[in-house]
Amino acid sequence: MLKVIHHGPVTEIKVSRTFMGRPVYFNSFFIVDGLLIDTGPPHVSAEVGRALEEFTIDRAIITHQHEDHYGNCRLIQDKFSLPVYAHPLTLEVMAAPPPLQQYRKFIWGEAPPAQGLPIGDRIETPCYSFQVLHTPGHTPDHISLFEPEQRWLFCGDLFLGEKLNAFMEGEDIAAHLYSLEKVIQLKPRLLFCGLKGKIEQATERLKNKQNYWLNLGKQIKEMHRAGASPGQILKRSLGGEVPFYYLSQFNWGRRHLVDSFLKNLELF
Numbered sequence: 281m282l283k284v285i286h287h288g289p290v291t292e293i294k295v296s297r298t299f300m301g302r303p304v305y306f307n308s309f310f311i312v313d314g315l316l317i318d319t320g321p322p323h324v325s326a327e328v329g330r331a332l333e334e335f336t337i338d339r340a341i342i343t344h345q346h347e348d349h350y351g352n353c354r355l356i357q358d359k360f361s362l363p364v365y366a367h368p369l370t371l372e373v374m375a376a377p378p379p380l381q382q383y384r385k386f387i388w389g390e391a392p393p394a395q396g397l398p399i400g401d402r403i404e405t406p407c408y409s410f411q412v413l414h415t416p417g418h419t420p421d422h423i424s425l426f427e428p429e430q431r432w433l434f435c436g437d438l439f440l441g442e443k444l445n446a447f448m449e450g451e452d453i454a455a456h457l458y459s460l461e462k463v464i465q466l467k468p469r470l471l472f473c474g475l476k477g478k479i480e481q482a483t484e485r486l487k488n489k490q491n492y493w494l495n496l497g498k499q500i501k502e503m504h505r506a507g508a509s510p511g512q513i514l515k516r517s518l519g520g521e522v523p524f525y526y527l528s529q530f531n532w533g534r535r536h537l538v539d540s541f542l543k544n545l546e547l548f
């Protein structure tokens with residue numbers, strides 16, 4: 281399933297695979313002034329290929345190493361001969377995609393290997409000038425694009441929501457907080473999020489997210505000081521684990537968040 285949503289000069293392409301006729305999980309990528317920012321997951325490649333025929337695009341940027349973002353790089357290279365730019369760590373994953381857990385194969389699909397070029401610190405298009413920001417946390421290679429005149433922040437999976445209380449394995453709260461502070465300082469007006477599309481009052485929403493995690497970190501620190509185990513902290517601070525932790529073969533859950541907070545208690 282694919283929807284094209286226009287936000288003035290920015291176009292959002294919102295996609296989901298369908299299963300038994302119903303969408304499974306939507307995520308979004310964007311086109312602005314000839315720039316394609318992310319490419320959608322492999323399961324929707326046929327629809328993405330058809331949709332992109334309607335646009336003039338001269339290059340693609342990939343925000344990070346997840347298959348729902350770089351999954352159609354090979355398609356856009358084969359079909360449209362577009363160059364792809366990304367962080368060097370993203371390029372390594374794209375060139376040799378690792379095996380995926382079953383849930384990721386089901387929701388997004390396995391991406392074919394693809395080649396790209398290392399991104400610089402600025403992207404110029406005919407009408408805009410984007411700063412390339414390294415914004416790790418969700419993954420170590422994550423980048424965001426900021427347009428200072430428009431105060432747009434294309435933020436991949438940096439935001440996702442204000443009260444995110446579960447992590448994928450490997451997410452790092454110290455890097456997340458570093459990246460949040462970095463983008464808050466820029467005072468963005470609009471976020472273009474890989475999960476939620478266009479988000480207004482961007483700086484306020486990012487601060488809400490920062491405050492939620494700082495308060496949660498304080499609670500976890502107090503519980504730890506009082507002698508609670510990681511399992512007790514998980515139960516008392518977040519109400520216990522989510523069933524998806526087991527469905528995801530232990531790849532995504534609250535436990536990963538609590539573990540990352542416990543490794544970084546000095547931040548709270």
Ligand SMILES: [Zn+2]
Nearest residue numbers: 344346418437
């Ligand atoms: Zn991601």
